[in-house]
Amino acid sequence: MITDLDIADLKKVTELILQQHGYDFRDYALSSFKRRVLRILELGGLTIDSLLKKIADQPGYINEFLDELTVNVTEMFRDPGFWRLLREEIIPGILLNNKQFKIWHAGCSSGEEVISMNIMLKEMGLQDNVSIIATDIDTAILDKARAATYGIKNMEVNEKNYIRFQGKHSLKNYYREENGKAVFNSELLRNVSFRKHDLVVGEAFNKFDLILCRNVMIYFNQTLQNQVLKKFHGSLFKYGYLAIGTKESLIWCEYVNRFIVVNQEEKVYKKIKD
Numbered sequence: 001m002i003t004d005l006d007i008a009d010l011k012k013v014t015e016l017i018l019q020q021h022g023y024d025f026r027d028y029a030l031s032s033f034k035r036r037v038l039r040i041l042e043l044g045g046l047t048i049d050s051l052l053k054k055i056a057d058q059p060g061y062i063n064e065f066l067d068e069l070t071v072n073v074t075e076m077f078r079d080p081g082f083w084r085l086l087r088e089e090i091i092p093g094i095l096l097n098n099k100q101f102k103i104w105h106a107g108c109s110s111g112e113e114v115i116s117m118n119i120m121l122k123e124m125g126l127q128d129n130v131s132i133i134a135t136d137i138d139t140a141i142l143d144k145a146r147a148a149t150y151g152i153k154n155m156e157v158n159e160k161n162y163i164r165f166q167g168k169h170s171l172k173n174y175y176r177e178e179n180g181k182a183v184f185n186s187e188l189l190r191n192v193s194f195r196k197h198d199l200v201v202g203e204a205f206n207k208f209d210l211i212l213c214r215n216v217m218i219y220f221n222q223t224l225q226n227q228v229l230k231k232f233h234g235s236l237f238k239y240g241y242l243a244i245g246t247k248e249s250l251i252w253c254e255y256v257n258r259f260i261v262v263n264q265e266e267k268v269y270k271k272i273k274d
């Protein structure tokens with residue numbers, strides 16, 4: 001079993017992926033990137049050379065590789081306090097100016113965050129006022145998000161979060177059980193468009209009232225965080241909101257002075273300057 005990799009080996013991987021597939025991992029945080037590559041080697045019984053050969057010779061392997069490389073861990077109503085803040089402060093703030101508004105979930109993973117958003121909006125009577133774009137770099141995880149079907153075991157933590165969010169019902173109202181799976185009502189995704197989008201090389205979108213990019217930039221180094229924040233700035237209306245993960249920080253980013261902090265604990269920012 002390989003227990004360590006040097007920078008030169010990792011560089012060979014990133015350069016090959018960039019050259020052959022256009023994904024740029026050069027500015028991902030080194031320690032977590034290394035851990036994921038080591039895991040891929042271990043799971044596949046590969047050496048660094050056989051991994052490089054597989055990437056070079058098997059064009060379809062890149063999707064599997066990306067799915068293993070990215071960390072897709074997520075939950076419904078993750079950080080319930082954040083979702084209460086959205087319901088009680090952020091969404092009412094957006095509604096003061098717009099009855100119809102747009103949300104971008106960047107790095108949506110398997111869609112739990114999007115389902116949570118629409119459950120919350122539905123309970124506020126607002127689902128049809130909002131159009132949502134949900135993106136991720138990982139096509140396999142986007143397929144899971146579109147299916148809105150989750151292992152029943154995962155529902156325990158989701159239900160606990162929903163209770164702490166103080167939702168109106170039980171989470172069970174929104175899904176049915178089928179063969180050990182929780183299948184969410186497809187109506188919950190009727191205002192959502194799932195798309196593949198890479199935050200590193202992809203263009204900025206036009207334009208949103210709220211962007212959620214939670215627990216994604218933690219895997220980027222400061223240079224990349226800077227670039228991505230610039231894209232989010234360009235994709236937000238003036239006075240639009242940006243939410244990042246509670247353990248993340250934008251403090252070092254050049255563009256941070258174009259935002260004010262709305263809530264320090266839940267890491268919600270508001271764009272105040274073009």
Ligand SMILES: C[S@@+](CC[C@H](N)C(=O)[O-])C[C@H]1O[C@@H](n2cnc3c(N)ncnc32)[C@H](O)[C@@H]1O
Nearest residue numbers: 070071074107109136137138198199200214215
């Ligand atoms: C830990 S999950 C976060 C899911 C959700 N936002 C949350 O907070 O629970 C991180 C997601 O970011 C995605 N991701 C990583 N790099 C990305 C990139 N360059 N562009 C778009 N998505 C990316 C991963 O595929 C993964 O699904």
